Amino acid sequence: MIEIELDGKKLDVAEGSTVMHAAEQAGTYIPHFCYHKKLSIAASCRMCLVEVEKMPKPMPACATTVAPGMVVRTKSEKAINAQKSVMEFLLINHPLDCPICDQGGECQLQDIAVGYGGGASRYEEEKRVVTGKDVGPLISMQEMSRCIQCTRCVRFGQEIAGVMEFGMSNRGEHAEIETFVGHSVDSELSGNMIDTCPVGALTSKPFRYSARTWELSRRKSVSPHDSTGANLIVQVKNNKVLRVVPLENEAVNECWIADRDRFSYEALNSADRLTGPMIKQGGVWKDVDWQTALEYVANGFKQIKADHGAAAIGALVSPHSTLEELFLASSLMSGLGSPNIDYRLRNAEFPAIEGIRYLGTSIASLSVLQAVLVVGSNLRKDHPLFAQRIRQAARKGAVVNAIASAVPNWAMPVANTLLSDSANWVQALSDVAAAVAAAKGVAAPAQGNAGEAAKAIAASLLAGERKVILLGNAAAHHAKASSLLALANWIGAQTGATVGYLTEAANTVGAQLAAALPGANGLNAAQMLAGGLKAVLLLNNEPEFDSAAGAAAGKALEQAEMVVSLSPFKANMAFSDVLLPIAPFTETSGTFINAEGRVQSFHAVVKPLGETRPAWKVLRVLANLLRVPGFDFESSQEVLAQVCGLPGNGESQLPARILNNATQASVDLTPAAVAPVVASIYALDGLVRRAASLQLTADAKRDAPAQEVTA
DSSP states (O other): OOOOEEEEEEEEEEOOBBBBHHHHHHHHOOOSOOOOOOOOOOOOOOEEEETTTTSSSSSEEETTTTTTTEEEEESSHHHHHHHHHHHHHHSEEEOOOGOTTTTTSHHHHHHHHHHHSSSSOOOOOOOOOHHHHHHHHSSTTTTGGGOOOOOHHHHHHIIISOOOEEEESSSSGGGGEEEEOOOOOOOOTTTTHHHHHHSSSSEETTTTTSOOOOOOOOEEESSSSTTTEEEEEEEEEEEEEEEEEEEOBBTBBTTOOOOHHHHHHGGGGSSSOOOSOOEEETTTEEEOOHHHHHHHHHHHHHHHHHOOEEEEEEEEEOOSSOOOHHHHHHHHHHHHOOEEEEOOOOOSOOOOOSOOOSSOOSSGGGGGGEEEEHHHHOOHHHOHHHHHHHHHHHHOOOOOEEEEOOOOOOOOOOEEEEOOOOGGGGHHHHHHHHHHHHTTOOOOOSOOOOOOOOOOOOHHHHHSSSEEEEEHHHHHTTHHHHHHHHHHHHHHHHHHHHEOOOOOSTTTTHHHHHTTTTTTTTHHHHHTTTTTOEEEEESOOOOHHHSTTTTTHHHTTTTEEEEEEESBOOSSSSSSSSEEEEOOOGGGGEEEEEETOOEEOOOOOSSSSSTTTHHHHHHHHHHTTTTTOOOOOOHHHHHHHHHHHHHHSSSSHHHHHHOOOOSSSOOOSOOOOOOEEEEOOTOOOOHHHTTTTGGGGGHHHOSSEEEEEEO
């Protein structure tokens, strides 16, 4: 530690810290624009000039390293005059368009100008004008005259997103931020550039001119998409969600969110929303009241149970549903006497599972890994924020390895790639196991041929202390998923690496905890989607897009006597008999458990649209009509307490859960008969599929149609 004096107070700070870091530690504010705690130092705006004793001129606090005995004054006349001079310089070309600027009310330049700007300008020349650019459907660059060249957006692309999509061209007053050769901004994290921009140069194109920041109510929530569990601030006006921005949580998403977390809110206000119960009669859909719809469903289930037995009824549930909804759906099926329920809609193998399949480590630990092996994942698109964490580790020297069917494009250096068709991933992982076995002088768990790539991967896992083997969505959905897990566990045991699943959805871990899995002799998702059921309950999913069966699922479900869809949207209309409008995550309270096992509860941020009702309430009333006992819950918090004995008042951590210990399981080296089915980045769930701006992105256009097979 180094002792310095800051504004007359003694302060101990870590060696290598800057004056800005010391000021933050002391709670002293120094005005700045280009400095951002997550980005490298640029020292380009000079707004943070401070007086340092024995220095001939003011020094930038963000780029000045502390030294023993240093005396810093942030509020002296010399420092204040320097800061005011910089502000005058920054404002000479800034357009006087605050009244119509989308950034008005939350603009750093506006705020700092109040404290450090002059009452009048000495600049009388014409202000410069920068031509607007079209860089895609998410970010607006129509007012680049406001840009102060802080380069935060440039550094974010290089250092966090891993793709330098913005750069600065020209010099002097002709300098401007732009993409090159007319390219669009296509990063899956691009929306964070809007947040990092300290002025109104980069703004949200979908939100543009929708509301003033002071008109918006701000409410906390949790992302319902991938398994990060990103913390969100949902901004609301007139009971309508108009914007979503990140809520900082260093342990989960830091201060970033993925574009699908940020822009999927557009689906909440789309014309495709289902706002009232509907029943199909004679092939024609008719609007009905809730009482009629629920009694129709209850009577239908009773009749089918009487005619065909409880085993003829089943439920297909989405891992994007809340923990409470999944638990009640499972309890409803159990109460009816049916063992048929499953959340594993895209899986090709359905083994008996012991324990909980989850990340196996903390999300924060991904940033400090020394070695990682990723099996069967398009990491950057499947889990953008996990990829960002691993990207930071790679920048610090971590060795990133992959087993994939194509060369990974993860916007980070991948040291070793073992290329293999997905049908032969078990053999590829066996080759790595063989290399580990040879290095340690032990017997391999299966026959393998250790080539150069396998040996390099094994060497990286045998070195260092912080290492992990991550099984991706394609590995979890693989027809030989158990063999992949058995090999990963063996390699982990031999190398000291942690083994875990990235997990596909916001509540994949929660679905396991809620027992949304087949009971004894129950049908799994693939069997239910192959036909044979007389009554099917679909909770928050569209089997044609959300399952491995694809279009065949619709044809199979047409054979059922009754299909009931609980959905926020007009979905599954071709084969459903009843549509019940349930609330999306913004209109209900509930809980998601992310990949690391973190329990995060949230409340509704707006009132339900039309006659929409929270799914947990719909399931409770339906169970009451069916005379299923144990459905007397008055709140989602009561349901949560029933599931896992945890309070429903915020964030808590599940006890440690062990993965399925498959180290002794037999390894099947025969090629898989079918390729794993994985949703593309903007087809993961019904919300992102209906977000208009996301569907206009390069990723969505490249990945169309909605469902595809990826590595």
